[in-house]
Amino acid sequence: MADIILEMQNITKLFPGVKALDNVNLKVNRGEIHALCGENGAGKSTLMNVLSGVYPFGSYTGNIIFNSKECKFKKIKDSEEEGIVIIHQELALVPYLSIAENMFLGNERAKSSFINWNETYMKAKQYLQKVGLNDDPNTLIKDIGVGKQQLVEIAKALAKDVKLLILDEPTAALNEEDSDNLLELMLELKKDGITSILITHKLNEVEKVSDQITVIRDGTTIETLTKGVHDMTEDRIIKGMVGRDLTNRYPKRNPKIGEVAFEIKDWNVFHPVNEGQKVVKDVNFKVRKGEIVGFSGLMGAGRTELAMSIFGRSYGKHITGTIVKDGKEIVLKNVKQAINNGLAYVTEDRKQAGLNLIDNIKRNITLANLDKISSYGINDENKEIRIAEEYREKLNIKSSSILQKTVNLSGGNQQKVVLSKWIFTEPDVLILDEPTRGIDVGAKYEIYTIINKLAEEGKSVIVISSELPEILGLCDRVYVMNEGRIVGELDRKDASQESIMKCIVKNGKGV
Known part of the structure; x- marks a missing residue:
């Protein structure tokens, strides 16, 4: 017994x-x-x-x-x-x-x-x-x-x-x-x-x-x-x-990939405190319209540092390199400029940097694009309510109302609020850093469906993930990073756990 x-x-x-x-x-x-x-x-x-x-x-x-x-x-x-x-x-x-x-x-x-x-x-x-x-x-x-x-x-x-x-x-x-x-x-x-x-x-x-x-x-x-x-x-x-069989963990999609919409050239970033340490080294990559591009690599490979440095220099010092969007060079000196130029960054840490947990769903959704709901510096409350309700329904955010505090939502629903916030900015390029960290398989499927829909709308989507099955199940193309460098680029048909790890191991020394 x-x-x-x-x-x-x-x-x-x-x-x-x-x-x-x-x-x-x-x-x-x-x-x-x-x-x-x-x-x-x-x-x-x-x-x-x-x-x-x-x-x-x-x-x-x-x-x-x-x-x-x-x-x-x-x-x-x-x-x-x-x-x-x-x-x-x-x-x-x-x-x-x-x-x-x-x-x-x-x-x-x-x-x-x-x-x-x-x-x-x-x-x-x-x-x-x-x-x-x-x-x-x-x-x-x-x-x-x-x-x-x-x-x-x-x-x-x-x-x-x-x-x-x-x-x-x-x-x-x-x-x-x-x-x-x-x-x-x-x-x-x-x-x-x-x-x-x-x-x-x-x-x-x-x-x-x-x-x-x-x-x-x-x-x-x-x-x-x-x-x-x-x-x-x-x-x-x-x-x-x-409560049911989930036979396919990644929703099917028929990608319609267009021309190059976003490109990074010769990108270098130094550590914000230890300024002699280069954390991103001569990185070059491009993303097309309607394409989901994955960034894979071991912990500490420099993926998040790369993403944050691109998004209005949110990370790093002595940043050099070129950002090209829709064929034109753009300069992003801060987050506001990044948002105004059609970039969005969903952080890997939704609780610390993605949400105001003590505030409600409504204000979290509109926070990154207040200009759209305000006139002469005053928020239009009715407009804010309509928009929040629209995103709550569109992304299936399970809550008692749009006035519920985000701290009381489940991890998957918190992540949907973060996504709503950035989709509301109407970006052309979305950088999603660990978009399904700490959420269950059912909620993951819903997030994947949202990501696919964004790509279908012609957005350029970058996904950073530590989960190789997620990278392989979601992305059209994969860049592999190791020690701050891109050490491999794989099309969907060539990408596998073995091929990604081979890129890392092959380039693991002397980079």
């Missing part, structure tokens, strides 16, 4: 106008990795926030049984004292504190109100070694990469004597190598008897490490699949998530 460490019974959680969870049930076996799958907005993170005390007892109905004891957590500290630790997608680390200080923040090694720094650093080193991180505990968080920061969060959890570790989209911002290392660490922690709940949209990861999978759809438990008993393939999981 299974040893159940956690049981959540009939959990129901209401928000104004929305039933986020509707009698959800979840059982997790001790010492296993249990995946929680579902589309954006299905209720996965809400359920984990109920479990961890982010949503306190009394704000929901239902029961939580942990280690055979009914729990009524009023705050996160209560759940942590029982050994339940949640690591959110947005890491909760303080950049200007050291690794050790972050690890024991709120859990200080202290006696008589004085911190024992020797014990702090000694313990920090022990836990860091356990997660495979050999950095000095004195190192500031801002000086280590996102992959290492994720390991610090796990080491921080171990320092709290974790029994149940909840990981919410732990690999969303990681490259492939760091993602693999994190999954291997989860398997190692499992050997040590630590139970984990994994929330991720990367179904290959679910398939790789999970012992059980619970699928949630529209706030309701659909099914639980068990390794060795049920089919746990990606297609099977998707069927549970979306």
Whole structure:
């Protein structure tokens, strides 16, 4: 008989106008990795926030049984004292504190109100070694990469004597190598008897490490699949998530590609702080009307730096090179000039740079093109409402109204708001940086459909993506970048994961 460490019974959680969870049930076996799958907005993170005390007892109905004891957590500290630790997608680390200080923040090694720094650093080193991180505990968080920061969060959890570790989209911002290392660490922690709940949209990861999978759809438990008993393939999981077979993950299109509409010549960019470091090196590329062009490469290849430097010099210093649009050279000294010349850039980080999360859908959609809804500096409120409603319907943004705050939308719907904002600027060239990061397969399909429609309208579309299947499934042509240079150009028929990696490996040295 299974040893159940956690049981959540009939959990129901209401928000104004929305039933986020509707009698959800979840059982997790001790010492296993249990995946929680579902589309954006299905209720996965809400359920984990109920479990961890982010949503306190009394704000929901239902029961939580942990280690055979009914729990009524009023705050996160209560759940942590029982050994339940949640690591959110947005890491909760303080950049200007050291690794050790972050690890024991709120859990200080202290006696008589004085911190024992020797014990702090000694313990920090022990836990860091356990997660495979050999950095000095004195190192500031801002000086280590996102992959290492994720390991610090796990080491921080171990320092709290974790029994149940909840990981919410732990690999969303990681490259492939760091993602693999994190999954291997989860398997190692499992050997040590630590139970984990994994929330991720990367179904290959679910398939790789999970012992059980619970699928949630529209706030309701659909099914639980068990390794060795049920089919746990990606297609099977998707069927549970979306309620149907998704036979083709990329919508079909018949590209009508015209003449060259946008071209970059001899583009060079230096690092904004370390001005001696060239991050984009002699880049040349072109995009035609109605064409979707992909930019592939390993993390740190310079793709985002290239895109931002083109978009009104949003990144870098000592930028040189030429931008040609519709056969004419243009000079873009700032973002306003980029927008006025028909460029749009959808950032890879929608929460930090793409949206004003505390504002509503309506104002986020019109924000980049206020001139179109204003007269003599005064916004036409009725016009703004009509436009927001139009885009809400056109892009199928699921929300209670256009006045709903974007912070309360699912990741997929937030991404649709960002796309609406930039489509409203009526651009000729769209640069989409990681357009489907952190969103589920159903929402991805909708985003792909929007991208295809933009191309059909004659827009020139540039897609930067770390997911090779996305690049291959979406793009007419692919540029491969490595260490700031373009090291390959492949037509759709010649592009494959092997050919892209061959370009990177072949040009991996001396570039």
